[in-house]
Amino acid sequence: MAKRSNKTIRARSAAKPRARQAAADDSVITALKLPPAPLSPEMAAYFAKCADKLGFVPNVLKAYAFDMAKLSAFVALYNDLMLAPSGLSKLEREMIAVAVSAHNRCYYCLVAHGAGVRQLSGDPVLGELMAMNYRSARLSKRERAMLDFAQKLTAEPWLIEENDRDRLRRAGFTDRDIWDIAAIAGFFNMSNRVASATDMRPNSVYHGQAR
């Protein structure tokens, strides 16, 4: 509790100052040496748009930029799922992203999409709760049903059956909404694994956003 005074510590590890954790995250983006390819005009425009709107290019895009086909396929899928019209609000989509990434303990996605939840909700603590344990959050029935489905689909997809879909329907979701919940939860089960497999590092700027 009283965490301030450090005087009495005689710890052997305290000798040399530690490098800050995120020091290299903006320069060494993954553990794989994959030199960037020339950006296609379409992707160059997209990177410029990111830099303009966000102030930076998300590291995941740089990580995919060794191959334009892979980069543009990823961008198309991501933007359709997270930004196109849907019965799910953008905040709900980000909540799924973080809850799935919490199960998979994915550093990149927790940082980037935790910031997304904080920004879209204007409630920093909601972002923390999605990353720590969504069951501790004060959620509407709709949100809770949505996250319970995404969680089960992440942890034990082989157990999903009609009664799981019916639970979503009873919470007010349409069949199209169910597709979107499944597709977003599925997408982050993919992205979490690409990020973990490559030790992808999030842009350090995310950490301070919307606190």
Add this chain to the structure above:
Amino acid sequence: MAKRSNKTIRARSAAKPRARQAAADDSVITALKLPPAPLSPEMAAYFAKCADKLGFVPNVLKAYAFDMAKLSAFVALYNDLMLAPSGLSKLEREMIAVAVSAHNRCYYCLVAHGAGVRQLSGDPVLGELMAMNYRSARLSKRERAMLDFAQKLTAEPWLIEENDRDRLRRAGFTDRDIWDIAAIAGFFNMSNRVASATDMRPNSVYHGQAR
């Protein structure tokens, strides 16, 4: 062992004949009611190409066909991962697909990609082994390292670290190959979940292919 004679059975359940399991799989493709959208010219051409080359349109494509943006994003990602040039052979990519789908017990993907392994290898039993337990197969060190990585990434992605990547490098994989293994394993962790969430059913024709 002697499984033929049925004479002595007095089972109460034997009364009425059962419908064949795959009877409806080609007509009721998912548990969601999502009416197909008009195919875009690009997608119409792609469906025609599938019908021409394979003799049928894979049900996963029909399942995505309620929305052209979602369908074309899925097709672009799938074709890049499974068919574009890579240090991984097409058979190796299908082996990853099946081993991942076996962990996730995904009916759709096990059937469709089990057929893929049988076709590309010309060895029907290899397809069975990928679906049942890849550890029981007689694999090269390269194949085994590849599947062990894909399996760990599927089951416990949070545990992947540099020594896991180094094991792949020692088995002869380049950093680009590692990306491809991760991206394919990631992709099927997505597809397995979309399929399980929607009860997606595989085209019945897969079952008999390349036996």
Add this chain to the structure above:
Amino acid sequence: MAKRSNKTIRARSAAKPRARQAAADDSVITALKLPPAPLSPEMAAYFAKCADKLGFVPNVLKAYAFDMAKLSAFVALYNDLMLAPSGLSKLEREMIAVAVSAHNRCYYCLVAHGAGVRQLSGDPVLGELMAMNYRSARLSKRERAMLDFAQKLTAEPWLIEENDRDRLRRAGFTDRDIWDIAAIAGFFNMSNRVASATDMRPNSVYHGQAR
């Protein structure tokens, strides 16, 4: 999807042709060097009956044939459980065998008893479904209750209680049926482990049966 053309692949692993997976399965039956004992007259007659009725002697019998006491005890137990009169049909018993073996990912039993389900049901896809995920099959309530019990008993036997038995009773099973479900599920939990511990290989002929 389009899996045919292999022309563009430059994979380093494609150099030498692979041996077929089941090539040795009929000669090297387990990983243990246990020379066969002389067959007792009773077991010699049983092997002859198998060869006559099935066209081959199942490898599991050859694996046990290093010791006549072990072989005949195994045969007696197996035949009582799988072939003697029971409230469970022979097909239902094989369905339990495969669903249990799927949980335990046992190559031998999935192959041998998958063939059994295909033969007894006349529906090849039912065999696939039992091996992949029985929850994806279209089952009667009776079958589903039976497999749910067998699955729970396999995965977490310590959780079985009276309400689990009552669920079977409500699905129409007698106490004697419950014993049979438990005994068959138990038996394959034994056999799966003997097969996995010894790397037991199934007769290659099973793979093509009743497709």
Add this chain to the structure above:
Amino acid sequence: MAKRSNKTIRARSAAKPRARQAAADDSVITALKLPPAPLSPEMAAYFAKCADKLGFVPNVLKAYAFDMAKLSAFVALYNDLMLAPSGLSKLEREMIAVAVSAHNRCYYCLVAHGAGVRQLSGDPVLGELMAMNYRSARLSKRERAMLDFAQKLTAEPWLIEENDRDRLRRAGFTDRDIWDIAAIAGFFNMSNRVASATDMRPNSVYHGQAR
């Protein structure tokens, strides 16, 4: 620690005296109503031998006695595994029985075979350790290797491979010994499940044996 004085307790549950846990274990042997069949002459002789040597007939035998074919198959298999000549001592076989039953948390087998370990070893605490956590026992390398194999085979049989068998060989076990370890571990994975599925209760006399 000081557990004697009960004076200060005001617990609401203390009102009526509880029945002793094992009160009914010798009369209501399982949760299934399966009336005993007439004992065959062979089984009658075996029951008499048990009563003579042990002072009682183990409840598992009474539980199987509704059907002579099932009873005699069980007895033949059990006696071969646990009592016939083997490279494993009878104590080692009982140690496997208890360690497997501990993983499966099987009340019947922990009680009956815990008594077996106590009797054969003359060391009551060894029985406790097998039931609680065999890793806390002070074991020879041979015993530890044997139990580690049995434990892995029980918990994750799909992971057993040649290096697991080699570890046993390096600990001095022959291929025949490996079979016996696997067969005994397999057998208790069966028996644990039959016992749990039927709520089989151990003879109360076991509890006090060889303490």
Add this chain to the structure above:
Amino acid sequence: MAKRSNKTIRARSAAKPRARQAAADDSVITALKLPPAPLSPEMAAYFAKCADKLGFVPNVLKAYAFDMAKLSAFVALYNDLMLAPSGLSKLEREMIAVAVSAHNRCYYCLVAHGAGVRQLSGDPVLGELMAMNYRSARLSKRERAMLDFAQKLTAEPWLIEENDRDRLRRAGFTDRDIWDIAAIAGFFNMSNRVASATDMRPNSVYHGQAR
């Protein structure tokens, strides 16, 4: 079953007699070399009281006795939880201790508190059941609800929610009782880990108590 005659065994491991398991448990209390500190007057009095009332000083106290601050903090917490007035009887508290320790497979706590359950209940088999599988015991609804909560809190604390607390309330527990159940289950989740991390050994005298 017939476990007596040892004559036919030819086991290679039988050569030299084994040391009894508990031989060193009263002298080598943990795997850590932490020399005892001088007992404070308060702790010296407490040790004397233990020796007087129990006939021995529990090894856990000796294990903590390298540091008086740690020892007295442990004693204060333990005595408050297990001996101070509470809506839970002392037996109920010991039942929680053993059920939690069974999940964590903690040798020290299972032995020490198994003896506690035997003593307080006067029913030796109840102690065995708590250590083996509390679900096999014949419990009141109150006891069962209490242990189910403690078990879930031990295995998956992140899943506890208001409906779990409500289940306890419906079984007659007050909010203060719920605190006590949680605090005791929590305490043994701590103690189990300290004991396992240090290989803490129980006083050998516990084994024979109240059998």
Add this chain to the structure above:
Amino acid sequence: MAKRSNKTIRARSAAKPRARQAAADDSVITALKLPPAPLSPEMAAYFAKCADKLGFVPNVLKAYAFDMAKLSAFVALYNDLMLAPSGLSKLEREMIAVAVSAHNRCYYCLVAHGAGVRQLSGDPVLGELMAMNYRSARLSKRERAMLDFAQKLTAEPWLIEENDRDRLRRAGFTDRDIWDIAAIAGFFNMSNRVASATDMRPNSVYHGQAR
């Protein structure tokens, strides 16, 4: 990525504004109705000291304040473990606290001790990494060994053996340090469960500290 514009959303859930997640966390501290007891002079002084040094009284103290004996026992244990002299630095102790709480997904402890890591390290991202996946942090060998031990002790305490302790010794830890790692990991396995069982809510002020 572009998360700003919300214009195109037509989500049905967006109608009414949501309450902020932490709105009630400072007033409704747990889900149990346990009226506070009068503070003892010692505890009143301690609360005053907290208010003075930290600016607030941590909610965990208020949660325990229904009973002075429980509160003072908790405070004594906590302060000894986290603040008394030790071979572990205060930062190392907080890192263990967060890594353990991350496994147990405990909202209260992740928030309170995540702030502790941020404060003591002066590196906000280190706090995030401990809460998300400590394996993604750039740690010294000493820190990594310490957290691997704490993690294993949390997840599977029954597997800890001498080789685990030896790994700590090789990383430079003394036996006393091993005790401290175990005791702190154990303590948070207790506190996480008390917090989860009671839905304990962290003071809202923690969220913004040392960002």
